[in-house]
Amino acid sequence: MNKDNISKSVIRRLPRYYRFLTELEENGTERVSSGKLAEIMRSTASQVRQDLNCFGGFGHQGYGYSVTYLKGEIAKILGLDKNFKAVLVGAGHIGTAIAAHMKFENLGFRLVGIFDNNQSIFGSKINELEIRDVSELQSFCADNNIDAAFLCIPKDEAPEIVGSLYSSGVRCFWNFTHYYIQGDYPDATVENVHLSDILMTLCYSMNEAVEKNEQS
Amino acid sequence: MNKDNISKSVIRRLPRYYRFLTELEENGTERVSSGKLAEIMRSTASQVRQDLNCFGGFGHQGYGYSVTYLKGEIAKILGLDKNFKAVLVGAGHIGTAIAAHMKFENLGFRLVGIFDNNQSIFGSKINELEIRDVSELQSFCADNNIDAAFLCIPKDEAPEIVGSLYSSGVRCFWNFTHYYIQGDYPDATVENVHLSDILMTLCYSMNEAVEKNEQS
Numbered sequence: 001m002n003k004d005n006i007s008k009s010v011i012r013r014l015p016r017y018y019r020f021l022t023e024l025e026e027n028g029t030e031r032v033s034s035g036k037l038a039e040i041m042r043s044t045a046s047q048v049r050q051d052l053n054c055f056g057g058f059g060h061q062g063y064g065y066s067v068t069y070l071k072g073e074i075a076k077i078l079g080l081d082k083n084f085k086a087v088l089v090g091a092g093h094i095g096t097a098i099a100a101h102m103k104f105e106n107l108g109f110r111l112v113g114i115f116d117n118n119q120s121i122f123g124s125k126i127n128e129l130e131i132r133d134v135s136e137l138q139s140f141c142a143d144n145n146i147d148a149a150f151l152c153i154p155k156d157e158a159p160e161i162v163g164s165l166y167s168s169g170v171r172c173f174w175n176f177t178h179y180y181i182q183g184d185y186p187d188a189t190v191e192n193v194h195l196s197d198i199l200m201t202l203c204y205s206m207n208e209a210v211e212k213n214e215q216s
Numbered sequence: 217m218n219k220d221n222i223s224k225s226v227i228r229r230l231p232r233y234y235r236f237l238t239e240l241e242e243n244g245t246e247r248v249s250s251g252k253l254a255e256i257m258r259s260t261a262s263q264v265r266q267d268l269n270c271f272g273g274f275g276h277q278g279y280g281y282s283v284t285y286l287k288g289e290i291a292k293i294l295g296l297d298k299n300f301k302a303v304l305v306g307a308g309h310i311g312t313a314i315a316a317h318m319k320f321e322n323l324g325f326r327l328v329g330i331f332d333n334n335q336s337i338f339g340s341k342i343n344e345l346e347i348r349d350v351s352e353l354q355s356f357c358a359d360n361n362i363d364a365a366f367l368c369i370p371k372d373e374a375p376e377i378v379g380s381l382y383s384s385g386v387r388c389f390w391n392f393t394h395y396y397i398q399g400d401y402p403d404a405t406v407e408n409v410h411l412s413d414i415l416m417t418l419c420y421s422m423n424e425a426v427e428k429n430e431q432s
Contacts (some may be wrong), residue, residue: 004387005219007410011417011420012417014416014420015410015412015414015416015417016410016413017414018416019394019412019413032378042396042399048362048432056358061292064421075422077422078416078420078423079419079422079423079424080416082318082419082426083421084414084419084422092313093308093310093312093313093316094310094313094410096309097308097309097310097313100309101309102389102411102415103412103417106412107412107415107416107419108415108416108419108420108422108423109415109417109419116273140358146419147422148422159362171422171425172418172422172425173292173420174414174415174418178235183258189418189421189422189425190418191414191415191417191418191421193409193411193414194231194232194235195314195318195409196231196235196318196319196322196323197232197235197391198231198407198409199318199320199323199324199325199390199407200230200231200234200296200324201231201407202293202324202364202388202390202405202406202407203230203294203295203296203298203300203323204227204230204293204294204295204324205388205405205407206295206298206300206324206363206364206387206405207294207298207324208295209387209388210298
């Protein structure tokens with residue numbers, strides 16, 4: 001399979017396919033038609049068939065797709081079997097929510113360290129993982145070949161933290177801060193979550209909806 | 217100004233313009249060139265001029281843009297002056313993070329109520345706002361003309377909560393659950409934050425980066 005031929009928009013839909021297939025599997029569903037997948041994906045059956053054909057197609061005409069097989073193939077394309085080793089920096093509310101509730105092992109990562117600069121929480125645990133002193137972050141990452149970091153820290157702390165992560169080999173960042181990592185490290189792989197930008201977008205849509213209602 | 221002519225992609229960039237202009241204003245910068253804005257926006261000066269021309273253009277050749285004026289105009293386009301009344305449902309880690317740290321008044325919303333179903337936290341406060349019993353949610357929203365709800369609850373609780381919010385007039389949702397609100401309420405305005413989808417996308421990019429490195 002040549003992944004270079006897969007468009008960005010197909011890739012962006014894969015996590016959603018994966019999520020729905022996981023739900024189907026949990027409900028004991030063994031096979032699913034492209035029509036049913038389309039319904040769940042809010043798409044069309046032909047779009048679904050086209051998406052899955054990008055990967056060589058996993059279905060049989062009139063017989064549907066095997067849920068478990070399809071889920072497994074999508075997992076491989078996404079690299080969810082890679083179990084990248086990750087640390088989380090910043091055990092405040094967002095960091096704790098992420099460390100406590102996300103099923104990393106299903107999402108391609110293995111959380112192996114949590115760090116904070118608040119010494120009153122050093123040693124306390126989230127999901128069996130001890131919160132460590134952030135001053136040990138750099139050596140921990142170098143010693144343990146850490147691949148990724150989840151940044152749940154204030155923006156002004158981010159440049160120094162990212163600098164030490166980068167210098168110990170970390171190249172992958174899930175960034176909840178407003179620090180622009182790729183400006184300083186162009187070869188970093190980054191996903192940003194800018195909650196305030198999303199809320200402003202919601203405000204715009206809400207405002208539009210209100211204005212349309214007033215006009216009609 | 218006719219907002220209908222503004223493309224979706226320009227709109228999507230506006231929160232970022234707004235955020236950077238806020239930072240410039242906080243740093244005491246009074247005027248900014250399209251070149252400087254382009255640098256901050258990781259864009260080109262001509263793209264920036266084109267974006268801002270959509271709104272009638274706020275700059276003067278060779279003189280740049282007034283930071284405060286431009287920020288104000290973008291705020292108006294986004295509707296940030298509307299102060300939509302919002303409630304937050306689910307005061308766990310994510311909900312608490314959002315209630316405690318987001319500057320809603322700059323983002324178009326006013327948080328006026330926090331609800332949870334855990335009676336051991338009823339009455340405790342986040343940013344001066346008392347956590348209330350979720351059984352009072354529907355009457356509170358109807359009595360207070362609530363516009364929006366931020367949903368930080370488990371997926372299986374979402375259908376019932378959204379149902380009672382909708383029936384008391386709420387049409388705008390910031391949805392951290394995996395419940396598909398628009399499937400049941402097509403006229404709702406929704407922004408979803410699917411953290412696990414974002415993490416899988418990061419995994420894919422990381423995996424791609426690793427494979428490229430191995431090939432080179």
